[in-house]
Amino acid sequence: MNVSAVSRSRVAAVVLAALASVVLLAAARSHVQTAAPTSPAASRDAPAAPSVAPAESARAERARAESARAESAPLEGAPRATATVIWLTGDVLLDPAFRRSGAASGDPAEAYASMIAPVAKHWRADGDDATVIANLESPVATLRREPDAYLEQAEEIFERTGHRRIPSPLNAPQSLLDALTRSGVDAVSLANNHALDQDRAGLAETLDAAQARGLATLGAGRSDADARAPRFYGPAGARIAVLATFVRDRAEPPWLSANEARLSVVDARTIDEVRRAAETSDAVIVAVHVVAELLARPTPGTRELTASLIAAGADLVVVHGPHVVAPVERIESGGRRGIAAFSIGNFVSDMGKEARPGREDAPRFGDDAADKWHDPRTRSGLVVRVALTPGSALDVAFLPTWMHSDRWLIDQGLAQPPITFSVEPLAACGPPLQLRAAWPPEGYDAMESWVARHRDAALAAARITSAACARCTEGAPCRWRGDAHLLRLQ
Numbered sequence: 001m002n003v004s005a006v007s008r009s010r011v012a013a014v015v016l017a018a019l020a021s022v023v024l025l026a027a028a029r030s031h032v033q034t035a036a037p038t039s040p041a042a043s044r045d046a047p048a049a050p051s052v053a054p055a056e057s058a059r060a061e062r063a064r065a066e067s068a069r070a071e072s073a074p075l076e077g078a079p080r081a082t083a084t085v086i087w088l089t090g091d092v093l094l095d096p097a098f099r100r101s102g103a104a105s106g107d108p109a110e111a112y113a114s115m116i117a118p119v120a121k122h123w124r125a126d127g128d129d130a131t132v133i134a135n136l137e138s139p140v141a142t143l144r145r146e147p148d149a150y151l152e153q154a155e156e157i158f159e160r161t162g163h164r165r166i167p168s169p170l171n172a173p174q175s176l177l178d179a180l181t182r183s184g185v186d187a188v189s190l191a192n193n194h195a196l197d198q199d200r201a202g203l204a205e206t207l208d209a210a211q212a213r214g215l216a217t218l219g220a221g222r223s224d225a226d227a228r229a230p231r232f233y234g235p236a237g238a239r240i241a242v243l244a245t246f247v248r249d250r251a252e253p254p255w256l257s258a259n260e261a262r263l264s265v266v267d268a269r270t271i272d273e274v275r276r277a278a279e280t281s282d283a284v285i286v287a288v289h290v291v292a293e294l295l296a297r298p299t300p301g302t303r304e305l306t307a308s309l310i311a312a313g314a315d316l317v318v319v320h321g322p323h324v325v326a327p328v329e330r331i332e333s334g335g336r337r338g339i340a341a342f343s344i345g346n347f348v349s350d351m352g353k354e355a356r357p358g359r360e361d362a363p364r365f366g367d368d369a370a371d372k373w374h375d376p377r378t379r380s381g382l383v384v385r386v387a388l389t390p391g392s393a394l395d396v397a398f399l400p401t402w403m404h405s406d407r408w409l410i411d412q413g414l415a416q417p418p419i420t421f422s423v424e425p426l427a428a429c430g431p432p433l434q435l436r437a438a439w440p441p442e443g444y445d446a447m448e449s450w451v452a453r454h455r456d457a458a459l460a461a462a463r464i465t466s467a468a469c470a471r472c473t474e475g476a477p478c479r480w481r482g483d484a485h486l487l488r489l490q
């Protein structure tokens with residue numbers, strides 16, 4: 001799906017504003033790390049596979065393995081204490097299967113926290129001062145009636161493709177927020193196309209629920225000013241500003257009540273906001289949500305917007321919304337250099353639920369219609385780690401992840417419902433997962449090679465593949481973090 005004509009005109013206005021600012025920006029700061037020379041030598045430094053567990057106790061073994069992994073030795077490569085460290089995740093979309101699984105556990109918050117624990121331990125290794133920002137792509141609110149706009153959209157899809165796919169308004173239980181706080185998440189970005197799925201009142205409820213748990217919010221607020229305000233992290237010399245905003249794909253439905261919660265959307269003010277944030281910080285991150293489902297390349301509109309944001313003072317632009325990984329690129333614009341991650345994919349989602357080993361040729365809806373349920377790319381993601389030390393370049397690295405579930409085992413009668421989910425950090429070289437002890441031997445190799453293939457595809461899409469399997473030594477573009485790799489652009 002492309003940005004609408006309205007959005008394109010807004011982007012054009014933004015770009016014009018950026019061009020007018022080029023002179024002012026010529027001397028702008030540039031904190032972005034330049035390309036570091038690296039060894040092209042491939043070195044397999046993946047972990048050794050643990051022993052195989054009996055099939056009949058797969059779930060118990062999995063639980064024990066999860067526990068053992070959570071308690072594994074401290075991760076290598078802890079940052080210097082003076083660094084300001086920020087982690088950003090892709091979309092968190094709690095689909096019905098997650099809610100069933102959480103409810104069946106008796107303690108949904110704990111179930112969701114366990115699900116993301118394999119990745120959370122990586123940001124926890126950076127200490128309590130590290131800030132973690134998740135893109136929460138659903139309200140956490142009282143469920144309201146299904147908005148008519150969705151039904152109209154469903155009709156349009158039906159007319160175009162012959163398939164009835166009603167994109168239901170999203171909503172998540174408040175236990176998800178408990179799980180995020182337990183997992184070390186500090187803030188949620190809410191500027192996305194599902195933020196108003198339960199009306200403005202639902203967004204207001206979401207803001208209340210986050211505030212009650214000490215979760216900061218970005219990209220939404222009680223007023224326009226609050227929604228659009230940057231958040232600042234770190235001390236002088238290593239102060240990072242973070243803005244979250246959204247390229248709106250359609251006009252807001254008319255029934256939305258006014259004067260309640262507000263969203264930050266990309267418009268003619270955006271460039272000035274980024275420029276002001278840059279004047280009072282040492283680095284600027286802009287998180288941009290777009291509606292461009294399953295597009296593994298940025299649209300021209302996203303590319304233009306990114307260039308104008310970097311020209312205005314952004315050092316890193318992180319895009320989410322396409323649900324698949326897109327290229328990470330160095331961008332020069334307006335005399336400045338920055339990094340654009342054109343889509344970091346999903347973090348928690350049940351998209352790709354129909355994809356599994358041996359089902360690559362499943363029928364899809366229509367020719368060009370997005371079929372996120374059959375698309376295994378939606379299971380891949382990049383979690384971004386940003387660190388800024390006074391006097392140093394902004395350090396940007398990516399942790400590849402995979403949304404794992406045992407649905408395939410359940411299909412084969414090797415496990416019982418409900419489905420067990422986990423977000424797995426991926427080793428970039430060799431076997432991608434450390435799940436051997438937690439998976440019955442039947443089908444393990446097929447599962448692992450399937451994950452490896454899609455991991456390689458995601459890293460290729462991100463264009464950081466060449467860095468992925470270089471030797472992990474100090475100064476190299478990847479850093480071994482216990483059971484996964486942090487990857488940098490070469």
Ligand SMILES: [Zn+2]
Nearest residue numbers: 192193194321
């Ligand atoms: Zn979205």
